[in-house]
Amino acid sequence: MDDEAILTLYLARDQEAIRETDLKYGAYCRRISQQILGSREDAEECVNDTWLQAWNKIPPQRPQYFQAFLGRIARNLSLDRWDRRQAKKRGGGQTNVLLSELEACLPSSDVLERRLEEQELGNLLSRWLFQQPEKNRVAFVRRYWYADSLAETAARIGCSTGAAKSLLHRMRHNLRNYLEKEGVWK
């Protein structure tokens, strides 16, 4: 079933929408969640919560990119769950590694000129990414949005793991400069 038809089911409040969503995007969302959490059980719960949130958001929302819309919900729910697990000192998934890598984008002063809302930061990052070559964009998003491993990221963009690592290293450096230039960092 295509996205339009599924969205029509949501708008009609037909619960078949959830079944069709799970059929089409279940694996996609489970993968995102599992990459972050490293646990199949937790991922499964997150995906179920994702369908519930989608059900609650549509309507009034009518996402233009349905897949990304669902993926974003799954990702956020997974990060929430990861936060809760961290509080209980339970590890797993790629998240710790990603956070460690993203430290490189933070300046040493760690002082913000202004705190950005999540969406505002997302917009800023999107503008920066749109300036990057396609392959670089994909590498960055696969690594830090989808929480792909380095090897998976490399396979996606068709290069060696070392090359992907090198590429991401330069991108993080570039991002830090960009954020400073944009006045986000003091």
Add this chain to the structure above:
Amino acid sequence: MEMTSKELLRGIGALDSALVEEAETYQAPPARHWGRWVAVAACAAIVAVASWQLLPRLTTKTTETPPPQPPVTVPSGDQGVGTVIPSDDADDAAAPEYAAGETLGGVALGMTQEEVEAVLGSDYDATEPREQSENYMDLCWYYPDINVRFVDEGAGWFVQELMIPADSSLTLSTGIGVDSTREEILAAYPDATVAEEGGLWSASMRYADSGLWIFLDSEAGNYIRLTTLPLETGNGDLLTNTSIGGLTLGLSREMVENVLGTDYEASAVTELRANFKTVTWHYPGAELRFADTGDGWFLNHIRLSDDSTLTLATGIGVHSTEAEVWAAYPDVQVAAAEDPYPESPASPFLYCGDVRGGLRFYVELNAVYAIELGPLTLEPEPLWQSLTAAEIVVHGADGSQVTLIDRAAKNVGTVLTISDPEPAEKPGTAPNWWLDFGNGVYLAVYGQGDLATVYTGDHLDTTLETMTEERTGVYLDLDSTLESAMEHPTETWD
């Protein structure tokens, strides 16, 4: 206020949906592989500029059809020698990809097969089309005077690369050919930047631009190449064109002696395979490894250690800073610990070309402490490290069998440590014991357990006879693990 990486990770979650979808649907473009032809072209350049005997393994007969070869990937090349010749018509937007207006033997890049035949005729040997990747095929036509490489990316066959060897009578559109002098070439291409070759190549120079390469040699004849590979050289080029202290991979042992002298200690010759021998020369600060695949010895690998004074053409040497490496080689990459290369060091290193066989810089405390180039030809694993039999059996001297370990024999290297093999006279006696790998390969051990030889044979009896009568072998250091294994033959290892 402090932003944390966690907040940044959250912010990334709010990326534009188009970026998210793009990353989900993205398909990596097919890898561009320039097969053996590129390496051959580079090697042919060496042949062309060399007036001395050279590298039988590197030479090629242009009239023969080469066998299909595994592709050579094309990472960034050596930045130490690149130069630019602006084309005569650089602003020609109609064919920006090609060396605009240039022809070699009357053939231009981008021509169809029919057009090439119209110019050169049909006296050529053609290779079979090779599918290098999806929607990307190539083949070569070998004329007596010129090699023509075509590619088909789904829109038909077009000339992608042209090469004339040093004895060709064909010329560029400017009349420049194999006999042209340096002055004539500079007159024809006045804006050309010349990259002088140092060391052994003092009598040669070469030009390179987005399409035209000329390797000059006044004695053997120039080698000329026209290609659509802009400023991008394959690992083959990197390996054969990179000079360290006047040394280039592929040199004969005699030429190495001419450059560095004879103040070296040579290891014993090791026969890794029936057609692959190696030997290492230890100079102060430099370890040079030669190989012989049946056509004579050639320099296969160079390693500079921390007391070396040799440098690359870029001036980079041991003790250069990491920043200097990055400046000299902007495309250098960082090898990650998880890269599947053999003998990975504990810390990442920088490399150009192939991570396993390119130009590598080992850095510690911001300074280069070692440099490696090569190998030009990957060495096969020693026979005893590439066995596939699942069971290793130890025979006692009387031939009785004791099962020692049940595991993939390819991991036998963890049981045996074999180092510094040296030729040795072995006792004319039967081995004390031997390892039977179950696939016709035996490792016979003599004396105190430190003298061993690998044998192959279909029948144990015959092989035993050989083990007893053959009087030469290699000296192997066997580690204590194996000795322990002999003492406790029923133990197994994970």
